[in-house]
Amino acid sequence: MKVLSIVGARPQFIKCAPVSAALRRSCQEVLVHTGQHYDANMSDVFFRDLGIPAPDYHLGIGSGSQGEQTGRMLAAIEEVILKEEPDMVLVYGDTNSTLAGGLAAAKVHVPVAHVEAGLRSFDRAMPEEINRVLTDHLSALLFCPTDTAVQNLALEGIAGGVHLTGDVMVDALQRNRCLAAGCAPMPGLEEGGYYLATVHRASNTDQEGNLRSIMGAFAALDLPVVFPAHPRTRKYLAAYGIEVGANVQIIDPLPYLDMLHLLSHARAVLTDSGGVQKEAYILEVPCVTLRENTEWVETVEDGWNVLVGADRSKIIEETARAGGRIGRHSARFGDGHAAERIAAIITDYEP
Incomplete structure (x- = not known):
């Protein structure tokens, strides 16, 4: 299984770290960095600190209007997909990199897997909400972090390929909490x-x-x-x-x-x-x-x-x-093994 993973922004680097580590035990991963976040403090340092392999492709898209940025990403990602011929394209979250990766793959008939599927703010004025909804509706595998996300997809008529995996951010926090405690x-x-x-x-x-x-x-x-x-x-x-x-x-x-x-x-x-x-x-x-x-x-x-x-x-x-507020705490976001579940589902995927 050859998986093309697309990241471009700080939150995606954090989510990618545990998934990439799990995925590479059973799959060939090609990592694409769109360059949506290009400042060294919001990009390079995350790859170093989180132990993410260096990107195989750095598209260097940079900033721009919503349409301009997404359009440039779409063209560049399509070119990589056609060259690499992956079995699946993996996208994360709700950024323009997410939507561009999903659209590029769907248009050339490569299955899309979406990490953090099913999230909804129900505010279509947010570009992120548009990105989430569209990506979910063109994905073959939808990895939901919570029960709420699964329910949101069901209300939109999406049931096939939906998996409740837990949240990979829990995986990342559990892996890095002790290291963070040592920071000055x-x-x-x-x-x-x-x-x-x-x-x-x-x-x-x-x-x-x-x-x-x-x-x-x-x-x-x-x-x-x-x-x-x-x-x-x-x-x-x-x-x-x-x-x-x-x-x-x-x-x-x-x-x-x-x-x-x-x-x-x-x-x-x-x-x-x-x-x-x-x-x-x-x-x-x-x-x-x-x-x-x-x-x-x-x-x-x-x-x-x-x-x-x-x-x-x-x-x-x-x-x-x-300062004095204490809430309830539960395992609603998972047990820290979401990345392993995601990697196993992708590995076993058959169209």
């Missing part, structure tokens, strides 16, 4: 004495009012805010002339292990990232989500996460409450 703390930060923040979604960064409201809320919080800033976020902070509060420490994006260390010791995390919401849940760190909806509804249902959007007052109020 940032100077001046005490355990539980700071908030961690990430903001990168277009609905927050590209809308000046939302970004001003969020940064205004950060400035009003009672503890230091450590803010690893995505390049697009930095760009818009400068473009809008937004000044950050004296308690907000903007730093470069962090390697995975350092980010995991910071997250595990934070009083709470404020984020618009789907992956960080889930990591916070698994690490039992309260989360304040800077969105009106989430694809990870389990984190809200179990009490570890609250949705506040970009509302300044809500952000301040819920962050103040977050």
Whole structure:
């Protein structure tokens, strides 16, 4: 079995690490990096720290509008598929790399396998939601992290090829938690004495009012805010002339292990990232989500996460409450063996 795996963004590198390791025990894997995240701090360092093999192809697509970026990826990935003639194309998550990989494979009649299938925020204004839905509807194998994801697919009439595997992010956390514990703390930060923040979604960064409201809320919080800033976020902070509060420490994006260390010791995390919401849940760190909806509804249902959007007052109020919030914890995201299940299903696949 020859599998063409497509990654392009930070969350996909994290998910790819355990799956690639499991897959290579029984399959030939060809790894394609689209270059969607091209900053060294958001790309190269993840391959190094997570032990991911060097990509066989680096497409170097870079940034661009939604249509431009997806279109360039589609053409480049199709070329690789035609050259390599894989038995299956494996895609992860909900980025433009995911959709481009799925579309390119489907159009030349190569089966698609989707890791993290079935997630829904039910907000079609999010590009990620469009990517998820379309990729699921053209996939032959759909690897669902939760029961909710399976149910979402059933409601859309998708039942064939659906597998409840658990979440590969649990696998990654279990593999790397001990390594992250050995990372040096940032100077001046005490355990539980700071908030961690990430903001990168277009609905927050590209809308000046939302970004001003969020940064205004950060400035009003009672503890230091450590803010690893995505390049697009930095760009818009400068473009809008937004000044950050004296308690907000903007730093470069962090390697995975350092980010995991910071997250595990934070009083709470404020984020618009789907992956960080889930990591916070698994690490039992309260989360304040800077969105009106989430694809990870389990984190809200179990009490570890609250949705506040970009509302300044809500952000301040819920962050103040977050420090004392303890939710329920369960194995809703799996047992840390999702990658092994995925590799076994792919290995045994027959069209």
